[in-house]
Amino acid sequence: MKVAVMSDSTSYIPEELIEQHGVHIVPLSVVFGDTSYREGIDITTGEFYQKVRKSAELPKTSQPSIGMIARKLEELANDYDAVISIHLSSGISGTYQAVASAGEMVDGIDVYPYDSELSCMGQGFYVLEAAKLSESGESPEAIIERLDDIKQSVRAYFMADDLSHLQRGGRLNGAQAIVGSLLQIKPVLHFVDKKIVPFEKIRTRKKALNRIMGMLEKDAEQGKALKVVFIHANNESAAIELKEQFDASYPDMDTMISYFGPVIGTHLGEGALGVCWYTK
Template identity: 35%
Template structure:
């Protein structure tokens, strides 16, 4: 019996990939206009970005214990091996909730082959890890093989990103109010990355024209064997910028593939419209 891969909606993969690679997805929640939506199922990222441009502040919440209990119990009952790759525990309580529920389920089903992994990644950073794991699972790889490969990829996954408006990061507690005000006033574009699951400012550039070039330079400095990788790009409702970044990446590295997605509703509610991110490995096996 092949291993089943479970992901949450914060991995920002399109529905077609869930079907093609037999991945199950559990959605996080978005609240907008006093209504609650399931990320990736009952609301589109576009609706979130349009609302944010109109001055609204959508809220997000993690996956409920009840949702995890239903999913994990169903796989335990079927004796189906399952690996769940969670959004970084530094950004959401989803991983901790899944671990608590896992222990509850294993009390009733002690032989259940359930594995909960803190990816320490976000957005397509998790998405690329999930895709790699799902491909291995389809080819009949063992739990141990999939976990070893996925944990290596997650550990070495670089997230290099920028945002269009520092105000959204301020609301999420990522930058101070003064930094957000001064940044907006001076048209400063921050470049951030993820370090051990946390969002960390990396550089500040004045003007948006320099940002794409600098992102590619950072990839060249940090990446390894980029010509032999699938590189991920996500955007906050700015496909033109994503495609321009993809052109620069293609010219510089000639990667095996470039995977472009829109940042989903949950991640986008914190990063805002105009977000642009680049994902690649800084080490390869």
């Protein structure tokens, strides 16, 4: 059985890994005024952050249309028997549901939509694992079993310099009064039940990052083999600094850098940082 692996552009997997593993990507878009840009196709991450600085109006985001996804699935049906399609959390975007709906419309391929319940390279971890397993001939069911296994150990914590982007886009959950008071500080955020909620109220960026690194180190100290990604919104030097700090103490861990591209950058704002990890 030939199993394709598909994801959406918000997994922000390095291009060379996408090519190496033949992962198929459907793009989400950022919208400035009346103009829509598919991320990674019509606009690069660098161009996006420049455009936001110059633009009077802040961008919005949109999920891929069911029609676009159905056309992609029809193409895949020519070469594959099944597709596992891994997406950003259904609690923050309708993309997963759109893939599920498109899957019901298309014949000739079995579609297995998978909700990563997070986003960015944390979602990318699932995609790369699925791709490796499909290359070794595993069935869709066996691949999904392994993805569910990863879900048990995956951790994702992040912080934004300016929470108003998340609030404006309606992606920050929690009691309204708490959310209002959070706008003055730098809380650590995470996903609970597929939605973004404050993990802990913290006053400064430095303390928030120390808190995240502390949780990562606690897991590393238990001798687990971790795969770790440090993610930045147009602030690569900050991500490199965190990675180097961690690598110096835990040289045997598998670490990498990734980025918040246009769609997620719209909601987190420039300067945001995140760390995701799971036990390999």
